[in-house]
Every structure is written in structure tokens, then in C-alpha cells.
Amino acid sequence: MGIPSGTIEGIRAYEKREKQKFRVMLIRDNSSKDVLGENHPDLDIVVRCDFTVPARIAEALAPYQDEFRAISCRSESYISRFIQVIPHVPYLRTPSTESLKWATDKLEMRRRFKLLAPKYSPKYVVVRENTKSERKRVIDKIRFPMIVKPANLAQSLLVTVCYHEEDLEQSLTVAHKQIEKIYKENGRTEMPKMMVEEYMEGDMYSVDAYVNSLGTIYFCPMVRVITGKNIGRDDFYNYIHMSPTGLKPGTIERAHDAATAGIHALGLRSTTAHVELMKVDDEWKLIEIGPRVGGFRHMLHKLSCDIDHSLNDILVRFPKHPQIPKKCKGFAATMKWYPKKEGKITKLKGIKKCQELKSVVELQQLKKVGDMCHFAKNGGKAVFTLTLFNSERSKLLADIRRVEQLVDVQIG
Numbered sequence: 001m002g003i004p005s006g007t008i009e010g011i012r013a014y015e016k017r018e019k020q021k022f023r024v025m026l027i028r029d030n031s032s033k034d035v036l037g038e039n040h041p042d043l044d045i046v047v048r049c050d051f052t053v054p055a056r057i058a059e060a061l062a063p064y065q066d067e068f069r070a071i072s073c074r075s076e077s078y079i080s081r082f083i084q085v086i087p088h089v090p091y092l093r094t095p096s097t098e099s100l101k102w103a104t105d106k107l108e109m110r111r112r113f114k115l116l117a118p119k120y121s122p123k124y125v126v127v128r129e130n131t132k133s134e135r136k137r138v139i140d141k142i143r144f145p146m147i148v149k150p151a152n153l154a155q156s157l158l159v160t161v162c163y164h165e166e167d168l169e170q171s172l173t174v175a176h177k178q179i180e181k182i183y184k185e186n187g188r189t190e191m192p193k194m195m196v197e198e199y200m201e202g203d204m205y206s207v208d209a210y211v212n213s214l215g216t217i218y219f220c221p222m223v224r225v226i227t228g229k230n231i232g233r234d235d236f237y238n239y240i241h242m243s244p245t246g247l248k249p250g251t252i253e254r255a256h257d258a259a260t261a262g263i264h265a266l267g268l269r270s271t272t273a274h275v276e277l278m279k280v281d282d283e284w285k286l287i288e289i290g291p292r293v294g295g296f297r298h299m300l301h302k303l304s305c306d307i308d309h310s311l312n313d314i315l316v317r318f319p320k321h322p323q324i325p326k327k328c329k330g331f332a333a334t335m336k337w338y339p340k341k342e343g344k345i346t347k348l349k350g351i352k353k354c355q356e357l358k359s360v361v362e363l364q365q366l367k368k369v370g371d372m373c374h375f376a377k378n379g380g381k382a383v384f385t386l387t388l389f390n391s392e393r394s395k396l397l398a399d400i401r402r403v404e405q406l407v408d409v410q411i412g
Contacts, residue, residue, distance in 0.1 A: 001028060001078040003037030006298045010311035012042065022069065027061075029081055051084050058088045068092055070317035072271075074310075076290050077188060079104045093213045093317050095291055099267040103291040106151045107195050109266065113286055116265035120258045120286045122198035130172040135165055138196050145199035147236075148172065150179060152190045157182055159236045160377045161199060161229065168196075174378060182379040202280035204287070205245065207259055208294050208301075208309065210316040213270045217263060218322050219256055220301055220309070222247055223294075225276070228338060228376070235338060237376035240400065242333040243300050251279075258284040266291075272313045296334040296387070303332035303361065303389040330391035333400060336382040339373050343411035350406035351384065359388040359399035373411060383409055 008024050015021055023044040026037050029051045038046050049060035071092050073082035083097045102108045113121035125141050127148070128134060148171045149159045158179060160171040172194065179192040204225040210218040221244040228235035247255070259275040266289060274294035276287035293313055301307035305328040312322035348369050355363050365384045367373065374380025386403065390396035
């Protein structure tokens, strides 16, 4: 459904090293009005077809069956379409359709964790309606504090932390008003569902892992995640990702044990898995696992450790060993900037000065003066995203602090 940054470039570099030639195909759903990735100058083939009729998918792919080597889907929003394609590429190494369904529906995921990785899974319950009796049932089972979240959305959309019944009622009211619209905006074709989980107080981390067709797992460096909640915002978006971390080898090994248990509980294979974890005291708990590359990971791992994450996502499907250098060359971070309150932007300063900082690699401004801003929990997107790198951790942290001091986003 799209061509993520660095994907084709990594394949072309691999061609030169291995002295092989590949053609890159993009498969698109006819119902999509945009042309995301179709105009990439190095793309060889674009196939558009009607995803509502399985025979149309088979017909569109039939001329290429003898040439297919690997297939990947990089966005969780499009995994449902990936599931529709898999039966029509029967001789490729892919995740099973069942494992993809378990990994993209948080309710089904929790059920698998409870069955096969209970040590690492918090309590959960489905919320069917926003009534007093239903809220009482949820409160009796989970207790406060709790997290309310949709079953099929990423990027912390509609995720809220509740500390009392008024919070729960308000969160469910907002979610029920917006959930269908936000599912549609994010390309989700599943039926919207809300669930509640036990709130875990601790430090958040994530790790991407390559899983081959036999279930062998190769881990990327761990990533520290600082959320909006950590910096005093009433929102749960991922504010900063930073890699590598300062965790001790034994602590990382226990995190890998939790991630392995979760990946195997979902039955994932021939894919990259994005694992989100919470370190509670000295124990690890699973937040969720996605059957895809994590957000910003291509840039984070390339800058800090010279890992071609996009290429490795393809190699594990060939299958070949992913290429992971043993040592890192520095520290990388990404930042998503949301204002302190919702409303229309009346002032936006400091962006140009941020770009002059030595650690700043890339800045993408997503909103301008006059645009409306909403929190991630209400379906909103960031004002800008920022990628930084420095060979010294202290200098990277210093430039992150300078960004926080320079940027001035005012809401009217």
C-alpha cells in the first residue's frame, strides 16, 4: 500500500553487493484515492486491484507468480489488506493470516498472551457500552488506574489513562464519538472496539525483532520511550524515542525473554515484530506487539548502529540472516511535538533555530499557524517530528533540551 523511506534504496544497495537484480512491486487497493508511493522514481511495477473480490487479487498477481521472492507490509493500518493478499502468494514465506489477526487486534492479542505468556501480560476487559453498570463491571475487574484504548489503532490514538469513574465515562464518551471516523482516517477496516487494561507504572521501552520462518528471533537494540505522560501532559503519545539504551546486559536479556514469549504466543514468523514493553521495578510486562517495523525505527537504527532496518525486513523473508552490526557508533532520538492544550495555532516559533542544532538530522513540520491541534488521545497528530543523532549521548540530550527551550507553540 506504500513505499516507506529507505526501502527501495536498501534493496538497490543489496543488489550491488550481491550482484543480483530485483524488481520492486507496489500492490495497491483500487479503493484508495491517494497514490502513496506510486510515483517513486525507482519503483518497477504498480499493481492496482479490487481487494473486495479475492479472484481479482489472484488475477492481478498471476503474471508474476514465478518471480515473487518476498512480500512485506510496513504499516499496521494496511495489515488487513496484507491478510487478503497472502492466500494468493502461496509459495512465499509469510506470517500466517491467523497470527496477523491476533497481532493487530489488541483484544485477541491479550487472549493469546493470557493463554501462552501469562507471566508478562496485565489484566484486561472489553468495554461494550458506556453505561453505569458496564463501567462498574470494568472497575470491579481492573481497578484504578486503568488504560482505555481501541483494539485496532496505533500511535496512541484514543488511548487515555483513567483514575476514577468520571475519567472512564469521559474517555468512553469521546472514543465512541470519534472512533469510527478515526478508524476510517487510518485505513482500518475492522469493526471498532474499545478495551480497558490494568495501568502499569514503570519505564517504557520497545524493541524491533526479525523473526524467521522457524521462529528464530534476531533483536535490534532496545529503544527508550518517553511518553507525553512522563513530561506532565494529559496524553499518552510517544514523545521521545532514544536508542541505544543504558540498560545492563542482564536486564536486556530478560526483556528479550518477555518479547520472545509474546512473539511466539502470537505465532509470528517471517516478519519484523515491533514489541512494546513496560519495565515495572525489575520485571518486564508486554504492552503490545505489532507485526511490522516500529515507527521511526529505520532512521533510529541506521543513524545509531548502521542497521538497514528496511532491508533486514526483506532479508528475513527471503530467508537470509539480517545484518546487525555488533557495535553502535552513537545515539539517535526522535521527537513528536504536541502543544500543551488543544485549539488553533496562533504562534509557531523556533522551528528554524532547531534545524541549526548540530544533532538535528531531519525536521518534518506537519502543522502551521491557523491549523487545529488535538491531543493524540483525541485522534490528533503532532505539530512536527524531529530526528537527532550525536556520537555523544550527553550532547544529544543537550540538543533535545535546546529544542524544548526554543520551540514556542501557542494555542488560541
